[in-house]
Amino acid sequence: MAFEVKFHSQFSAFDPQQWEELDGTQSPFLCFAFLSALETSYCVGEGTGWQPYHLGIYENTRLVAALPGYIKHDSYGEYVFDHAWANAYYQHGLSYYPKWISAIPFTPVPGNRFLLRSDVDRAGIFKAFQQAISSLEAANCSSAHILFPDDVVVFDDSAFLIRKSVQFHWHNYSYESFDDFLNALTSRKRKAIRKTRRRLHEQDVVVSRYQGVEITQQRIAFFYQCYRDTYLKRSGHEGYLSQAFFEQLVHSMNDQLLIVEATHQHEPVASCLFLYDNQKVYGRYWGCVSDIEELHFECCYFQGIEFAITQGLQSFNPGTQGEHKILRGFEPTFCYSLHTLFRVEFNQAVAHFLRRESIAIDTYYEQAKTVLPFNDLMQKKLICNK
Template sequence: MDFTWRQHKRIDEIKRTDFDALISPDPNFQTPFLSFEFLHALEVSNSVGPEHTGWFPNHIAIYDDEQLIAFIPAYKKSHSYGEYIFDHSWANAYHQHGYPYYPKLVIGIPFTPVTGNRFLVASKDLADKVQHFLSQNIALITQAAESSTCHVLFPNRDASENLKEQQILQRLSVQFIWQNNNYSDYSGFIDSLTSRRRRSIRKERANIEKQNVTVKRLTGYELTPEVQAAFYECYQETYLKRSGHTGYLTEAFFEQIFLTMNNNIMIVAAYEDEQIIASSLFFYNDQQLFGRYWGALTDVSGLHFECCYYQGIEFAIEQNIQTFNPGTQGEHKILRGFSPTLCYSNHYIAHPEFNKAIKHFLDEEAQGITAYKERASTVLPYKQDKQELKLEKTDL
């Protein structure tokens, strides 16, 4: 079977009916982000594409004859922001030796550090063939994008291992993921924790009520234009405080996803005197919950934990959702029941000497990351029998 590939500068260059015929190669790693709706929203809202964003769509479509059989989300980039896999030191090394590091090619979802499938296929029996095609042609794909490096961000473990077998460097990182141990209700989760952590969490949550703040979970028709506007105000305010800008994602992006992905969105809103003072936005499907964006207009002790963690756990249990990814980084998640979990990225480095040096760095880094994950797992707040069960599941 002879496959060909093409680069597409916009996702809508691909016929929508052809795109919609593609499926996830592994349902366990299907996310709302590798969807036409999400990627299209990024583009039409100018969250990616314009020069100032540094993200330029360069999607890879694989064809059998003229039939679309696979889609890979890809972007040329002029910087390393919004990826959550940090390679600034590599870029500096290139610069110091007189080599350009940018533009680079990134395969993944912008601003979304979530493990998932990195391509869609026309049928599951094509998955291995597409994976092999990508690994065999990554040098040509990178060269065609006028880049010298290609970075596959947050593939699942099996996909990453397949790329590693083809000498495409593997990098490890750690996120903190909550897992549903068939809890019948939130009390079942709390009862699985040590007594010390139960008391601490109950105290944190009770403190929100004492501050006269009411927290609600909103989905579907409850996501009114007023709620949407309040969320975006919170999002902008928090980004401005932390980073000096109003966020990577434009208001038009959020308007678009509320129109096209409403059934995959949940907002947790915190009210004071009937006004929203903080909110967090989640995406979800049948199996997974993803905490993605948070913002607040005022500081309320413990409110971030309530809106971003505890409300998410309650929602996951109610909906029988199996895993909850609250977002990248944050060791404070461990004591609230989120297990340290290995994540992966893969890196094609065309320059042989830089490839050798980066491989050496990654081999050493992997030892430290693995050791860190094991150390962090020892402070999980679960009772001993529950903790052992959790540790069996901490690999994506």
């Protein structure tokens, strides 16, 4: 049976129940509530640089597959950097924008992008995906990009160029407590972390975790103040996401939210927001109103690790970049993106660039592994597990 392919300019075009029946939507970033909140709080849409253009594939009006997508007129908020490609187009008198991307806006979290019902013909679905993406050229898009997919072997080798990057993720090797995790580190690293936590305690800094109904309006308002102020200091704008967006998350999916809040002498000074599912915790947004040395590491890293151990979660993704994460137990992890540029000569040039870049990324990954902070016993366990 032939599939019907549609591009939707509003996420509300999808039926919530049919969306949630697709595999992969159990992720907090792919559930209906999260993607819908982005649009209803106007974090994406007209004037934001992210124009919704979601791909849906239907069989007898039933949604059987989807690919969340957006038309982009810039490359902000993507975390896969292609400005050099845009410049190359410009230098040849061509326009790189608009382009189409499949991504979670402002959220560089690897995960499922090709959302399918479990009872459909995968080969037929991926053929329909490929045909739909090819049709974007006729919609005046220069290219199509799929950012941070879990599965990069879904099309023919010639369909997409594969780009590598590296993030640093923490993995739970059946730790029973935070001390159990510390005991897997070298003595020097273990002592350094304990010293950091002790120093914060001596300064009368108290760090607490809040879930579910504990995430009150007051706590989310303070979190947003921290988030906004931190963006203003670093980037000169108030952040990509609005207070209304975070309030909607609290209303619609607070069973997947965690807030870590720090107080100094009983006054709140820092806050960060995590999302989680039944396998992973994701650290996303952080801010503070008072600079206290090493408080960021406690709130954003150690509390996330401790939460993952307590909840029996498999891993912790703390966000992009930062070699400083390695010394705190986060391991280099390959991430991927898929790209196709519809002008053949530019696609070939990018393919050549990616071959060279991939060698450098592989070298960086191997170098990062050599400075992991685990002790000899733990290193042997890691080798045996591979």
